[in-house]
Amino acid sequence: MSDDLARVAVLLSGRGSNFVALADACARGEVPAEIVLVLSNKADAGGLDRARERGIPTVAIPSKGMPREEHESRLVAALDEVEAHWVCLAGYMRLLTPVFIDRYAPRIVNIHPALLPSFPGVDAQAQAWEYGVRVSGCTVHLVDTGCDTGPIVLQRTVPVLDDDTSDTLAHRILEQEHVAYPTALRMLLTRRWRVHGRRVVFDPLIDVDRPWPASAN
Numbered sequence: 001m002s003d004d005l006a007r008v009a010v011l012l013s014g015r016g017s018n019f020v021a022l023a024d025a026c027a028r029g030e031v032p033a034e035i036v037l038v039l040s041n042k043a044d045a046g047g048l049d050r051a052r053e054r055g056i057p058t059v060a061i062p063s064k065g066m067p068r069e070e071h072e073s074r075l076v077a078a079l080d081e082v083e084a085h086w087v088c089l090a091g092y093m094r095l096l097t098p099v100f101i102d103r104y105a106p107r108i109v110n111i112h113p114a115l116l117p118s119f120p121g122v123d124a125q126a127q128a129w130e131y132g133v134r135v136s137g138c139t140v141h142l143v144d145t146g147c148d149t150g151p152i153v154l155q156r157t158v159p160v161l162d163d164d165t166s167d168t169l170a171h172r173i174l175e176q177e178h179v180a181y182p183t184a185l186r187m188l189l190t191r192r193w194r195v196h197g198r199r200v201v202f203d204p205l206i207d208v209d210r211p212w213p214a215s216a217n
């Protein structure tokens with residue numbers, strides 16, 4: 001266990017490409033974090049395989065048929081056991097209740113494949129394409145109990161091209177997600193910040209050589 005690295009748990013429900021982007025950025029030393037656990041509500045999530053390939057511990061706690069609060073209590077217990085300090089949702093397709101949020105906020109982060117507050121919820125890329133917007137993108141935000149409503153940390157834009165389909169748009173947004181998520185996590189872990197109203201406010205980069213210790217956030 002390194003004291004210099006933030007202990008991050010990743011929650012996912014699917015293939016886990018954002019988890020891979022985070023894990024690779026950590027391995028390259030670009031994000032001062034260690035992914036200590038990958039947790040899924042789906043036992044067959046591809047992201048769990050990606051984690052095992054990297055030697056990162058995994059836990060599946062299936063949510064199906066389990067009361068929501070009991071499920072979240074079990075998530076919290078699993079994260080407490082590995083002493084996770086930060087939680088990154090990476091395609092975790094369930095809303096979280098105060099059972100979970102109150103334990104980890106404000107250190108819960110999510111990535112969403114649209115420019116919030118437009119197109120929250122599922123199939124955001126298809127929602128944006130069907131609406132006919134000319135620009136979409138992705139949003140990294142802190143998590144509250146709403147559906148993709150927490151304060152925004154970072155957004156990256158993606159133009160919608162005339163010959164795009166919902167799938168080609170989703171593909172280009174995903175490429176930007178893989179840049180946005182590690183960048184946002186690095187900012188949160190290395191800079192002083194606070195939540196002011198709906199804003200995540202970062203202090204100016206006065207002292208870049210002396211990053212804010214992850215343990216103090």
Ligand code: GAR
Nearest residue numbers: 014015016017018090091111112113
């Ligand atoms: C990503 O596009 C992520 O933004 C989205 O699920 C996908 C997961 O892909 N999340 C949401 O829609 C949350 N509202 P991944 O498993 O390859 O990271």
